[in-house]
Amino acid sequence: MTWLVLGLVLFLGVHTVSIVSPTGRNQLVQRMGESTFKGLYALVSFVGLGLIVWGYGLAREAPVLLYALPTGFRHLAALLMLPVFVLLFAAYLPGRIRTATKHPMLLAVKLWALAHLLAQSVTGGTLADVLLFGSFLIWAAADRVSLKRRAAAGLLRSLPLGPARARNDGIALVGGLVVYVVFVLWLHAWLFGVRPFG
Incomplete structure (x- = not known):
């Protein structure tokens, strides 16, 4: 630990x-x-x-077991993970998704962390899970609040990403969903030894 x-x-x-x-x-x-x-x-x-x-x-x-959740929470976790890769793409592709979410990467981190805390319905949530995913969840929430304060104080540097384009939203949506499917079906098990759907 x-x-x-x-x-x-x-x-x-x-x-x-x-x-x-x-x-x-x-x-x-x-x-x-x-x-x-x-x-x-x-x-x-x-x-x-x-x-x-x-x-x-x-x-x-x-593992040090801390909590157990009903098996159904696994499906909620999968649903929460659905927009994560779309948001990661949108963080670098200016469009309506990026504009609406303001900070898509931080939202992606929050959804990823929360989903993984809920996904521990089969093996149970351990101390390591709470430390890892809980830390990222708290950090992302704190950074979001900090960004609002820094923006209000005029302390943020905006990165030039170009004009917002509808095409970028399409790329983010399709690319994010393709990566999600690849992760769920193959990559997650290969990288972490855990199959999201058993």
Whole structure:
């Protein structure tokens, strides 16, 4: 469990700088330089993600059961996961989906985390599940609130993504649903050893 917690602290920690200090990222960039900051940010994120994957795998070998849910929650989890990949595509494709959701990536993370907390209806929810998915859920909710505050204070840099196009929504919808089907039928079992539908 130690490696999982350390990975979460590293990965979510670097992604929390702007939540804790709205001007903190800009100050670090000025102090270190853009390329050094980005390199260090990427390195810490990569190490943190590696430790999360490794630590979660180790924690699954000796699970500490915290809760159990009725089997039907698995279907609710699958339904919640349906828009996740669409939202991830939409985060990089300006269109109505991106405009309506404002921050599609954060919404995708929240839905992914909540779905995985509910999906533990077969094996039961463990301490590792709550730590992993609960941490991401709390982080995404906190970042969404932080983004609203930073936007109101004029502290957000908007990335130039080009004009919103209906074609982008189509790409996000079709691409996201195709990736969802591939994940559900093959990729999830291959990567994580768990079949979403048994």
